[in-house]
Amino acid sequence: KNQVEQSPQSLIILEGKNCTLQCNYTVSPFSNLRWYKQDTGRGPVSLTIMTFSENTKSNGRYTATLDADTKQSSLHITASQLSDSASYICVVSIGYNNNDMRFGAGTRLTVKP
Amino acid sequence: DAGVIQSPRHEVTEMGQEVTLRCKPISGHDYLFWYRQTMMRGLELLIYFNNNVPIDDSGMPEDRFSAKMPNASFSTLKIQPSEPRDSAVYFCASSPDTYNEQFFGPGTRLTVL
Numbered sequence: 001k002n003q004v005e006q007s008p009q010s011l012i013i014l015e016g017k018n019c020t021l022q023c024n025y026t027v028s029p030f031s032n033l034r035w036y037k038q039d040t041g042r043g044p045v046s047l048t049i050m051t052f053s054e055n056t057k058s059n060g061r062y063t064a065t066l067d068a069d070t071k072q073s074s075l076h077i078t079a080s081q082l083s084d085s086a087s088y089i090c091v092v093s094i095g096y097n098n099n100d101m102r103f104g105a106g107t108r109l110t111v112k113p
Numbered sequence: 114d115a116g117v118i119q120s121p122r123h124e125v126t127e128m129g130q131e132v133t134l135r136c137k138p139i140s141g142h143d144y145l146f147w148y149r150q151t152m153m154r155g156l157e158l159l160i161y162f163n164n165n166v167p168i169d170d171s172g173m174p175e176d177r178f179s180a181k182m183p184n185a186s187f188s189t190l191k192i193q194p195s196e197p198r199d200s201a202v203y204f205c206a207s208s209p210d211t212y213n214e215q216f217f218g219p220g221t222r223l224t225v226l
Contacts, residue, residue, distance in 0.1 A: 034214070043117075043204050043217030044156070089156060098211040099144070099169065103156045 003027045004092050006104035014112055017080055021107045023073040023090030031093035031100075035064050035075050038087045038106070047075070047088075080111045117218035119205050125224045131193040134221045136205030137186055146215060147180055147190050148204040156204075162188065163211075195225045 007022045023033070032051045036044035048057045048064040050073070056065050061078045077084055090104035118137040126132055138145045146161040160170040165182045173180070177196070182188040192199055202222050206215040 032212075043206070043220050045217070046214035049212075049214060091156075099146075099158075099161055101158055103158075105155045 003102045004090055004104040006088075006090050006107050008107060009105070010108040010110070012110045012112060013080055015080060015082055019077050019080060019109065021075045021077075021088050021109070023075070023092075023104055025071050025073075025090075025092045025102070027092050027094050027102050029095050030068060030071070031095055031098050033064075033066055033073050033093075034091040035062070035073075036089040036091065037062075038089060040086070044089060077109075082111050082113060085109060085111045117205055117207055117216055119203075119218035119221050121221060122219060123222045123224075125226065126195055127226050128196055129194045130225075131191065132195045132199075132223060132225075134190040134203050134205075134223070136188045136190070136218060138188070138205070138207030139216055140186065142207035142209050142216070144208045144211060144215075145182060145188050146206040146208075147188070148206065148217075149201045150204060150220075151201045159190070192223075195223075197225045199223060200225050 004025045013019050034049045035047040037047050038044040047059050047062050050057050050066045052068050063076045066073045087106040087108050089106045092102050094100040120135045143164050147159040148156055149159055150156045159172045160180045161168055162182045178192055180190045202220045204217050204220045206217040208215040
């Protein structure tokens with residue numbers, strides 16, 4: 001079983017609508033959690049990085065939340081745009097080594113006009 | 114800065130051939146990472162360097178894979194001999210330290226026939 005589970009696997013929404021992507025993890029001890037956006041044919045781009053003490057972080061229309069007690073994170077996208085169509089990947093780092101990472105399989109978001 | 118530069122962008126080779134992928138990190142970044150991404154396995158960390166020294170190569174799938182970083186501005190990932198199951202997109206990323214975001218290159222799409 002993957003230590004980082006993302007849901008849904010894919011999602012289709014209409015332009016202008018909001019959506020929320022989920023990331024549940026089982027890794028321990030937790031170090032930080034990152035959300036990446038990956039456009040088709042390109043490398044991932046960092047959206048947010050959250051440590052244990054942070055429970056919310058925003059980057060424009062993207063807002064990530066973290067509940068370290070329940071080991072859940074969400075990425076909320078407000079007023080979606082066509083350019084939000086991409087894969088969103090959740091990455092959790094373990095322990096004191098921020099580079100010991102576990103990767104989610106990603107959520108494929110499609111925004112339609 | 115031009116960002117992380119990878120070459121070639123596409124590589125098609127035959128089974129058994131040697132493949133060398135190249136990466137130029139962002140100037141001043143002390144960390145360099147090599148990733149592999151496939152539909153089946155998602156994103157996987159292969160190896161990372163700190164100040165040109167390999168720190169963790171536990172993600173390298175087998176001895177056919179090797180990586181070097183002879184200086185702060187250049188790294189290679191070599192596969193010898195290549196096999197069809199090595200077909201994937203290989204990303205290089207760099208970061209200034211272990212706490213901040215990683216910047217990914219555009220990737221090299223490798224196809225082994």
